[in-house]
Amino acid sequence: MSFNPIASRRLWGNSTSVLRSASSSWRLNTPRSCGLATVVPPVTQDATGAKGPTAMVFMNMGGPSTTNEVHDFLSRLFSDGDLIPLGRLQSYMGPLIARRRTPKIQQQYSDIGGGSPIRKWSEYQCEEMCKILDQISPETAPHKPYVAFRYAAPLTETMYAQLLKDGFGNGKGGRAVAFTQYPQYSCSTTGSSLNELWKWRNRLEGKNADGEVDAAGAIKWSVIDRWPTHAGLVEAFAQNIEAQLKTYPEDKRDSVVLLFSAHSLPMSVVNRGDPYPAEVAATVHAVMKRLNFSNPYRLCWQSQVGPSAWLGAQTSDTVMNYVNRGHTDLVLVPIAFTSDHIETLYELDLEVMHEANSPGVKRAESLNGNPTFIRALADIAHEHLQEGESCSAQMTLRCQGCRSERCLEQKKFFAGERSHLVQ
Numbered sequence: 330m331s332f333n334p335i336a337s338r339r340l341w342g343n344s345t346s347v348l349r350s351a352s353s354s355w356r357l358n359t360p361r362s363c364g365l366a367t368v369v370p371p372v373t374q375d376a377t378g379a380k381g382p383t384a385m386v387f388m389n390m391g392g393p394s395t396t397n398e399v400h401d402f403l404s405r406l407f408s409d410g411d412l413i414p415l416g417r418l419q420s421y422m423g424p425l426i427a428r429r430r431t432p433k434i435q436q437q438y439s440d441i442g443g444g445s446p447i448r449k450w451s452e453y454q455c456e457e458m459c460k461i462l463d464q465i466s467p468e469t470a471p472h473k474p475y476v477a478f479r480y481a482a483p484l485t486e487t488m489y490a491q492l493l494k495d496g497f498g499n500g501k502g503g504r505a506v507a508f509t510q511y512p513q514y515s516c517s518t519t520g521s522s523l524n525e526l527w528k529w530r531n532r533l534e535g536k537n538a539d540g541e542v543d544a545a546g547a548i549k550w551s552v553i554d555r556w557p558t559h560a561g562l563v564e565a566f567a568q569n570i571e572a573q574l575k576t577y578p579e580d581k582r583d584s585v586v587l588l589f590s591a592h593s594l595p596m597s598v599v600n601r602g603d604p605y606p607a608e609v610a611a612t613v614h615a616v617m618k619r620l621n622f623s624n625p626y627r628l629c630w631q632s633q634v635g636p637s638a639w640l641g642a643q644t645s646d647t648v649m650n651y652v653n654r655g656h657t658d659l660v661l662v663p664i665a666f667t668s669d670h671i672e673t674l675y676e677l678d679l680e681v682m683h684e685a686n687s688p689g690v691k692r693a694e695s696l697n698g699n700p701t702f703i704r705a706l707a708d709i710a711h712e713h714l715q716e717g718e719s720c721s722a723q724m725t726l727r728c729q730g731c732r733s734e735r736c737l738e739q740k741k742f743f744a745g746e747r748s749h750l751v752q
Contacts, residue, residue, distance in 0.1 A: 383469045384497055384505035384548075385462070385710060386488060387455045388522040391478025392445025392670050396435040398481060403427035403434060405480040411521035441674040448483075450668035450697050451476045451510065454706060457698075461707035462714075469504070469714050477507075477526065485525045489533050492548065498534050500546035507552045507743070508710060510667045512562060513591075513608035514555040516728060517598065520736060523552065527739040552720040552743045553713050557608040558615040561705020566612075566662065567619045568701060569693040573660050574624070576691065585658045585689075586625050588647060589613045590677065591665035593630035596638040602728035606640060612664055628664075631676060644677070648685050658689035667702070669695040719745030727752065 393402040407413055407423035415422045438444055455474035462472040473495065477488040497503035507526055509519045534547045556562060574582050591609045599606060613628050629647040633639035644661070651659060661681065663673050673695055682690050696702040724740060725747050731737075741748040 382471045382473050382497075382503065383462075383714070384473050384475055384492055384495075384503065385455060385459055386475045386477050386492075386505055386507050386526075387451050387510050388477050388485075388507055388519070388526070389447065389451055389479070389510040389667070390518065390522075391451075391481035392447045393438060393481055394444040394448050396438050396443060398444070399435045399438060400427060400431045402481045403430055409479070409521055411524060412517045437671060437675050440679060441671060445481075445670045446674075447668055447670040448476065448478070448481070451478075453698060454667070454703055457703045458706040458710060461704065462710055465707065466711050466714055472710075477522070479522050479525060485522070486529045486533070489526075489529045493533065498546070498548040502546055502549065504549045504551070506710065506713065507550060508706075509552070509554055511665070512555065512559075512667070513557045513605050513612060513665055514723070515594070515598075515603055515605035516731070516736065517594070517603070519554055520739075523554075523743060524735055524739050526550075527742055530742075550743060551713065551718070551745070552724065553709060554721050554724045555604075555608060556709050557612045559705055559709055561701060561708050563612070563615045563619050565696055565699050565702035565705060566616045566664065566693075569696070569699070570616070570620065570660065570662060573691055573693045577658060577689070581658055583623060584625070585660055586627070586651060586656050587617075587660050587662060588644065588651075589616075589626065589628045589662045589664040590631055590644040591628070591663075592672070593633050593640045593643070596640060599640055601730035604723070604728075609665055616662075616664070631672060645681050645684065648681055648690060652685050652687050652690065657687045659685075659687075659691070661690070661692040663692070663695055666695060668697050719743060719747060722747075722750075725750040 391402070393399045404424050404427040407415075407426045408419060409423075410419050413423075452474070455476060459472040459474045463470040466472070475488050475491065476483055477485045479485065483491075492505065493499050497505060507523065509522065511518045511522075514520070530548070530550070570587065574585060577585055589609075589612075594603060594605060610628060613626070617626055627642075627647065629642050629644045630640050631644045633641065633643050648659060648661070651657075661677055663677065666673060673692070677692055682692065720743050725744050727736065727740065737751065740751045744751050
């Protein structure tokens with residue numbers, strides 16, 4: 330989410346490109362559950378290849394897998410100035426807010442089953458993607474799956490230490506791909522995760538005498554930094570929407586309102602030039618184009634907090650306004666997430682839909698283990714490996730109002746040969 334993903338009222342309380350024609354391989358009749366994320370089967374890595382290995386690192390915000398992990402998760406989250414800027418008081422206010430919010434957030438995770446399923450789904454998605462990559466990209470196999478969360482286990486530093494233990498870097502070289510699981514880029518999410526990865530790369534692999542951080546024998550990194558209109562992503566979203574629309578009577582189906590929901594951003598971040606709003610809108614338009622614009626639709630934004638201006642309209646307000654106007658058939662579509670987590674299972678399912686109190690207000694299934702989506706991940710990764718680019722051209726361009734030296738240096742590092750373009 331490419332956005333400010335967890336700065337929500339649940340955590341804060343009162344404390345302050347063009348879509349390609351999807352091939353038939355995307356149009357799978359995949360099974361779909363209507364409840365919580367189901368337990369995934371065990372998976373194994375059995376790839377072989379000649380020129381590998383290649384480490385495939387899924388980056389995401391993460392979430393506490395148990396209620397006992399909630400406090401540490403919140404402490405890291407509120408201490409991240411990229412995500413929630415608190416200025417000079419960050420080191421004091423972050424832990425204070427975390428302590429105050431922990432009991433309530435623990436209860437919310439209890440209400441969705443005792444923890445977030447995001448680690449389970451991330452590990453499953455990455456492992457399954459790597460199996461496909463071993464088949465379609467044998468020259469870069471074996472592809473080894475890793476997950477790096479920003480605020481929960483497995484943390485970025487844990488992942489990096491495992492890379493070194495597994496034989497990457499430390500004079501041995503090797504290739505690793507940082508694959509953001511925020512399809513739409515934001516400085517507060519993908520940017521923050523890359524800042525953390527850059528920090529631990531410097532700490533664990535160090536600099537040579539000249540201060541160079543890309544010394545021979547270190548891990549060679551490249552980045553998949555955004556993919557908002559990839560055909561497979563669009564197809565997976567469209568399939569889940571179509572499946573939910575089929576639950577409505579046929580004579581009402583075309584009038585069901587589709588409400589695409591993504592995390593909001595403070596207008597101060599938007600006005601700085603963060604690309605997230607435009608990229609989310611691009612995803613929505615691509616999905617609606619795939620659906621032949623079959624239904625009326627709107628894009629709305631979750632989780633505005635505090636007195637400052639945020640990007641709107643808010644999802645909760647939008648649902649209630651439409652229901653009060655007689656539009657009681659609505660499908661909520663989480664458009665900036667790659668799996669279920671507290672924002673879908675609690676905020677949308679247990680707050681927004683409960684408040685609407687209308688049987689016609691439903692939610693499209695999250696991407697989770699959707700085979701179409703996993704195939705899309707493999708396609709994105711394969712294309713990246715074949716192109717040999719260190720990152721997208723977009724990543725070399727800083728936000729218009731960016732003043733962060735850390736952002737500048739991180740972008741220069743991951744841009745590699747394109748670093749001269751970063752200013």
